[in-house]
Amino acid sequence: MAEKLLEIRNLTTAFMSENGFVKATDRISLNIEKGQTLCLVGESGSGKSVTSLSIMRLIDYAGGSILEGNIRFNGDDLATKEQDQMRSIRGNKIAMIFQDPMSALNPVFTVGEQIAESLRLHQNKSHSEAWKEAIELLRLVGIPAPEMRAKQYPHELSGGMCQRVVIAVALACKPELLIADEPTTALDVTVQAQILELLMKLKEELGMAILLITHDMGVAAEVADHIAVMYAGSIVEQGTVEEIFSNPSHPYTVGLLQSIPGFEGKRGNELYTIKGTIPGLGNLPKGCRFNPRCPHVMDKCRQVEPGDIQIGAEHSTKCWLYEDKDRNGVSVSGGIGGNANG
Numbered sequence: 001m002a003e004k005l006l007e008i009r010n011l012t013t014a015f016m017s018e019n020g021f022v023k024a025t026d027r028i029s030l031n032i033e034k035g036q037t038l039c040l041v042g043e044s045g046s047g048k049s050v051t052s053l054s055i056m057r058l059i060d061y062a063g064g065s066i067l068e069g070n071i072r073f074n075g076d077d078l079a080t081k082e083q084d085q086m087r088s089i090r091g092n093k094i095a096m097i098f099q100d101p102m103s104a105l106n107p108v109f110t111v112g113e114q115i116a117e118s119l120r121l122h123q124n125k126s127h128s129e130a131w132k133e134a135i136e137l138l139r140l141v142g143i144p145a146p147e148m149r150a151k152q153y154p155h156e157l158s159g160g161m162c163q164r165v166v167i168a169v170a171l172a173c174k175p176e177l178l179i180a181d182e183p184t185t186a187l188d189v190t191v192q193a194q195i196l197e198l199l200m201k202l203k204e205e206l207g208m209a210i211l212l213i214t215h216d217m218g219v220a221a222e223v224a225d226h227i228a229v230m231y232a233g234s235i236v237e238q239g240t241v242e243e244i245f246s247n248p249s250h251p252y253t254v255g256l257l258q259s260i261p262g263f264e265g266k267r268g269n270e271l272y273t274i275k276g277t278i279p280g281l282g283n284l285p286k287g288c289r290f291n292p293r294c295p296h297v298m299d300k301c302r303q304v305e306p307g308d309i310q311i312g313a314e315h316s317t318k319c320w321l322y323e324d325k326d327r328n329g330v331s332v333s334g335g336i337g338g339n340a341n342g
């Protein structure tokens with residue numbers, strides 16, 4: 001049994017609005033095991049970034065509050081920590097990288113100085129030690145001629161090279177968990193693949209766990225050990241990458257899979273899109289929150305919200321279609337994955 005690094009239970013994070021609190025995450029539960037990659041997947045606006053900012057407790061600075069739940073990291077609950085305790089966890093045990101590498105780097109310092117600064121801060125290294133190690137980190141993240149590159153400024157490097165530098169800065173503290181929020185969305189496709197490959201290499205070499213946030217199921221297919229699918233603030237399906245791809249259960253997951261170019265379950269050559277749009281947080285439908293867009297909607301779906309239904313050893317779904325399949329850990333084959341056609 002793998003060892004749990006992060007255990008999120010019933011996490012509800014909300015923002016204050018004119019009409020009271022609106023929940024951006026609604027009782028979500030997730031696990032990340034040591035050295036494993038969890039991909040959190042869902043359309044824009046589903047609450048993925050709010051989830052990552054909650055783990056880092058940066059949500060406090062974005063106007064959000066944790067209303068309920070636990071975020072256990074190595075058994076220690078981050079949800080109730082004071083900010084000065086969080087400061088020693090952020091950038092030390094947990095590091096985060098974002099979509100836009102340029103905004104994460106300081107334009108007036110060389111990239112070598114920025115990595116060395118992180119090393120001095122987190123590991124008390126001397127100037128010369130930190131500089132030497134910064135060059136090694138640039139080498140580790142695949143930057144050619146690192147001695148020369150270390151002396152350059154961010155604007156002298158391409159977007160892909162800058163994202164490698166950002167990853168090097170994050171690695172400077174030897175994190176146990178790296179949270180990467182859409183780290184390749186701003187990059188072109190070839191560079192995107194290279195950065196994902198780098199993240200996987202680092203995961204293997206450093207034994208680091210990764211929470212990778214993406215709206216792209218194709219990306220999750222490449223890198224995930226486990227996948228959690230998020231819709232309108234709720235985790236609607238989760239499982240191992242094999243289970244999600246071979247036996248997708250929730251109609252939303254099936255829609256996401258069918259919108260991957262080249263995915264087998266897709267009809268013809270047209271790119272499938274899930275009809276409709278994600279509801280506003282203050283305006284969720286009654287019952288299942290996916291019901292206005294669901295091709296399989298039933299009367300019950302419009303009345304009662306489904307809870308987690310265990311359909312495999314490590315596979316759960318929130319959908320009434322599987323109500324009679326809840327066998328507490330016994331794997332169910334079939335479902336709608338193979339033949340759902342929206």
Ligand SMILES: Nc1ncnc2c1ncn2[C@@H]1O[C@H](COP(=O)(O)OP(=O)(O)O)[C@@H](O)[C@H]1O
Pocket residue numbers: 015024042043044045046047048049050051062063064281
């Ligand atoms: N700072 C904020 N203030 C108020 N509401 C916010 C804020 N950040 C996010 N939200 C709400 O939370 C929802 C989910 O946002 P987010 O986590 O950024 O989505 P994702 O990363 O999945 O695209 C948004 O649609 C928005 O309604």
Ligand code: SF4
Pocket residue numbers: 250251252288289290291294295296297298301306318319320321
């Ligand atoms: S519960 Fe009903 S509306 Fe929701 S995803 Fe399942 S079938 Fe569709």
Ligand SMILES: [Mg+2]
Pocket residue numbers: 048049050181
């Ligand atoms: Mg986001």
